Amino acid sequence: MSGVGRPMDEAIIDLRASVQAGRGSMIEVSRAHRSRIKPPSLLIGAVTSDLLRLYHSQSVVLGTAIYRVREATVLGEGIVMTDGCFNVGHDLNLGRDYIAKNYVATEAWLPDAAVRRVHDPVVLLTGAGYLGYGHWLVDFLPKLHLLRLAGYRLSRLTFLMPSDTPDFARRWLAILGIEPHQCAVYDRTREVVLCRELIVPSTLRFGTRVSPLFAEACAALRDAAAPRRFRRFRRPARRRIFVARSVNAVTHNTRSLHQRVLFEETARKRGFTIVSPERLGLREQVELFDAAGTICGEYGSGLHASMFSRPGTLVMAARDDTADLGFLQSGIDQELDHHNGYVIGAASPDGDGRFSVDPADLDLAFDWIDWGGPAKATV
Numbered sequence: 001m002s003g004v005g006r007p008m009d010e011a012i013i014d015l016r017a018s019v020q021a022g023r024g025s026m027i028e029v030s031r032a033h034r035s036r037i038k039p040p041s042l043l044i045g046a047v048t049s050d051l052l053r054l055y056h057s058q059s060v061v062l063g064t065a066i067y068r069v070r071e072a073t074v075l076g077e078g079i080v081m082t083d084g085c086f087n088v089g090h091d092l093n094l095g096r097d098y099i100a101k102n103y104v105a106t107e108a109w110l111p112d113a114a115v116r117r118v119h120d121p122v123v124l125l126t127g128a129g130y131l132g133y134g135h136w137l138v139d140f141l142p143k144l145h146l147l148r149l150a151g152y153r154l155s156r157l158t159f160l161m162p163s164d165t166p167d168f169a170r171r172w173l174a175i176l177g178i179e180p181h182q183c184a185v186y187d188r189t190r191e192v193v194l195c196r197e198l199i200v201p202s203t204l205r206f207g208t209r210v211s212p213l214f215a216e217a218c219a220a221l222r223d224a225a226a227p228r229r230f231r232r233f234r235r236p237a238r239r240r241i242f243v244a245r246s247v248n249a250v251t252h253n254t255r256s257l258h259q260r261v262l263f264e265e266t267a268r269k270r271g272f273t274i275v276s277p278e279r280l281g282l283r284e285q286v287e288l289f290d291a292a293g294t295i296c297g298e299y300g301s302g303l304h305a306s307m308f309s310r311p312g313t314l315v316m317a318a319r320d321d322t323a324d325l326g327f328l329q330s331g332i333d334q335e336l337d338h339h340n341g342y343v344i345g346a347a348s349p350d351g352d353g354r355f356s357v358d359p360a361d362l363d364l365a366f367d368w369i370d371w372g373g374p375a376k377a378t379v
Contacts, residue, residue, distance in 0.1 A: 134301020
């Protein structure tokens, strides 16, 4: 059952359809299209026909839009409800399954939730995954560029966010010129927010595929965080960096490479600098990836910071063979004119997030880089 006492499958609607039916208005910024996804420059390991089929079937690049929704309710991470129904959409990176899994118990607390009313227009930036750094980089911060393209002045907007929005997100917003007084916060565990007019930008990535506008958004973020005149890492250094995998208890990421120590030590011996981006300031992180020519590591949000790297950068990732992980890195690299490669490992049959690669495949991947793959880098 939903939060309004009806079957869950009847309490979920598509936001775009709702708006087009008269719930609000929409500015279409870019149109959807189909295109072939660029194949990896290297693909070795536990590669199956199913995995290849999944990879090459990612042909849809959705359009982008700004929705203005009248009389909307916001709860949780940034979930929109209208007329007692949850609003989802592919261009929000939010599907029915996520709502059914995470909000089925809404009816237990919604009637007793405190109500916060917002009378002026307010922008919803956050959504599922808002506690994770990678989601802010790829899903939420690029929405600001979309707002600019649609004619909004960020300095005049108010942004609705959960009160436990991470500090790194608040620091990013400050770098981008959004002042604390522009943020309207709410307690996602105790409150719902009734908005007279809610502005909802779509995301610029949809599963694996990324909007062509994403490259512009990345450039805007990079230039705001690390203006050229202040950068410590000067190009054309084209540094080789290995991104150490961090353990984030907040986002409950359990994915783990069994040969993690071997992977890191091999990279070190091959001339890579081991980096832990989470130990750097935001500006330093952007500078680091901007100066990188080759980036290696386990697949995940750490490598997604390659969105700040220049055309021609090579990204090589070790990842498992499960379908639900997707290939977002390929989508990012395609739009930013990067090259990439994957060492595919077999996922543990226990389903605990662990996976294992053949050490010989790691050696071959580093050899391939040294042989001058598409973007050979110097130390």
